Amino acid sequence: MTIHDYDAVLALWQSADGVGLSDADSREAIGRYLVRNPGLSFTAWDGDLLVGAVLCGHDGRRGYVHHLAVRPSHRRQGIGKALATRCLGALAAEGIDKCHLFVFAVNADAIAFWKRVGWSQRVDLVVMSQYTVDGRQ
Numbered sequence: 859m860t861i862h863d864y865d866a867v868l869a870l871w872q873s874a875d876g877v878g879l880s881d882a883d884s885r886e887a888i889g890r891y892l893v894r895n896p897g898l899s900f901t902a903w904d905g906d907l908l909v910g911a912v913l914c915g916h917d918g919r920r921g922y923v924h925h926l927a928v929r930p931s932h933r934r935q936g937i938g939k940a941l942a943t944r945c946l947g948a949l950a951a952e953g954i955d956k957c958h959l960f961v962f963a964v965n966a967d968a969i970a971f972w973k974r975v976g977w978s979q980r981v982d983l984v985v986m987s988q989y990t991v992d993g994r995q
Contacts, residue, residue, distance in 0.1 A: 859899035859911060861889045866908040867901065874927035876965040883925075891915055898948045902928070902937050910937045914945040914957075921949040921957035939975045960985065 859867065864885050871877045881887070892899060895915030902910035909932040913924040923945050928938045949957055959977070961968045969979065 859892065859901045859913070861885070861892055863901050863908070863911070864888060867911045870908055870911055870927050870929060871925050873929075874925075876962055876968050877925050877927055878962065879925075888913070898945065898952075900941050900944045902932075902941060904932065910941050912941040912945055914948065916949055916952060916954045916957075919954070921945070921954045923957060923959040926959075938971060942975055 867888075868879075868883070868885075871879055871883070891913065898914040898916070898921075900912055900914070901908060908929070910926075910928040912926040915922055915924075923942065926938060926941055928941075946957060959972070961972065973979065
């Protein structure tokens with residue numbers, strides 16, 4: 859994925875159920891993320907049609923997958939699994955041996971997908987968030 863893919867990727871994410879977008883997904887923020895994590899995020903194309911995308915990066919010790927989405931017309935063809943596998947391979951090449959992702963608890967389809975492709979659901983963690991600027995939740 860490159861910043862040149864941004865408009866198509868954003869449109870896919872906006873159309874995907876279960877992908878939560880925020881200011882952190884602006885063109886500028888995604889551009890910074892891609893520069894900080896080169897070669898770790900991927901797109902899938904069917905000709906000129908974007909059919910899948912995933913944002914991936916790491917903090918130096920753990921990897922993170924964000925916003926994996928596949929166009930409904932192209933699901934159940936292995937695209938999502940292939941994107942996730944590419945992320946894990948790219949992370950491993952950087953020496954990152956563990957990866958996390960976040961799924962909304964009500965997104966049963968995504969939870970089922972991730973379990974089906976070999977990920978384990980953690981029940982021992984609670985995610986907590988805080989904005990750095992104005993304390994918004």
